[in-house]
Amino acid sequence: MKHLSECTGSLSLNTICFCFVLPAKCYKYEHSDGRVSYPLCFIFSSPIGCKPEQQMMYAGSKNKLVQTVQLTKVFEIRNTEDLTEEWLREKLGFFG
Numbered sequence: 740m741k742h743l744s745e746c747t748g749s750l751s752l753n754t755i756c757f758c759f760v761l762p763a764k765c766y767k768y769e770h771s772d773g774r775v776s777y778p779l780c781f782i783f784s785s786p787i788g789c790k791p792e793q794q795m796m797y798a799g800s801k802n803k804l805v806q807t808v809q810l811t812k813v814f815e816i817r818n819t820e821d822l823t824e825e826w827l828r829e830k831l832g833f834f835g
Contacts (some may be wrong), residue, residue: 755789755797757804758782766831778831780812781805787817 760780768776783801785794814830816822826827 755783755785757797757801758784760775766828778812779810780814780827780831781810782822783813783815784822785815785817786819787801797801 758785760782761777766778768778770776781804783797785797804810812831
């Protein structure tokens with residue numbers, strides 16, 4: 740599990756990969772009953788130009804993993820440069 744800055748540095752420009760990200764504590768949700776949740780994000784990087792066979796194999800694996808672990812914050816990027824704090828903040832807009 741990584742913080743966003745660690746994840747962006749390890750993503751390849753031409754290889755498909757998965758990354759789990761635990762955003763900074765500023766992304767928290769306070770429930771009405773007093774509980775606090777911090778989102779665990781699953782990011783699937785599938786850069787443009789990857790072989791179609793790889794994309795199919797990883798897409799199937801991604802879907803199975805998401806179902807098995809019951810992930811709810813699942814995002815896909817095609818360009819690693821898109822993965823920024825602003826992008827993640829927008830995706831997690833309901834977290835304050």
